[in-house]
Amino acid sequence: MVTRQRLRRRNIGILALLLAGLVCFGVVEGVALPRQDQMEAQYNAAQNSPLTHDIARTSHYATRYMGNASKVTGLFRSLPLGPIRSFALDPDVFTVQVNLDASAPMAEIDRDRAYLYSATAAFAYIDNLEAVIFNEGSVAYRVTREGLLTWYGLDGFAALTADSAVWKTEVQDKLAEQDYARRAFQELFRESKTLSV
Template sequence: MKKVKKIMILSMFVLLFVTGCSSKKDEEDIFQHDGTYIGDNSAVVEIIGKLKHGEDFEKLALETTTEPYGMTITYNDFDAKMTDKENKETAIYNATFLLALIDNADWVAFDFENGKYKVTRDELQTWYGEELSEFSNEDDLERLIQEYLADEDKVSQLLG
């Protein structure tokens, strides 16, 4: 009986150790994908899944045959109930992360049910006054985004 007890206790410790050491995909820092290339479909899709409305992402079309390289992201009809302002904020937020993390992406287009937006790396960097490739962590990039999204005039300057 003591031997069975020892085996059970040991098994519980091993189980606790294994589950404690494993990390969930959603909890990983998005900057683990820094330096991704637009041709790496799985990494690009993984980044999109971690961004705003990632759960509503429907399809991705990559433009990799001729430069400038870019992508069009289509979301399902979740956005029918979203305002134009919310769509613009989602486009800016997601484009900022995508262009900061994907080295050779020059533009990102968003296809929402009630609007389409295209953001280029040059436009976004000029708008922020910052080089996106210089960011190395999620918190700093998030602060920058929130600062600019708080100003509706700035948002209108970028996306009309």
């Protein structure tokens, strides 16, 4: 009789553990993982806008030389520019040309923000880069390191990327103002010929 009671208690204990395991499995599969997937999807979607892009995720593309093609292309592909067709690098004049997919044109204000944000990040992370050309197919716009340094009132870009909070206040938050982005584009970005390399 004692053995029967022990077996019964043991079976009830096993059944309780099995039910607890099934409940935990259901919570993880039904709540936790979908919530994590949703948060990851929101984060990835936020990377497509200069207003919400996480600049820290691009820091591993930092390079001293624009001739490091894999880091340069990786950097621009990680920035909120939209679809990129190809790149052209001219190390003689320290210029990168980003050839954008013209089949998906951006609204003017989105273009202004994306170009300013991406050019600032490029100069901050590529030490010897002197100019960036954004080629939309029918028109190309060129911006220089010197012009952006003057715009921000800086001697160098290192201070902007040393801390994500500084980047957010000095670059990202200012882009929320449409007039700021429009004025920056008008003053800094000049129509240009494309690279012949």
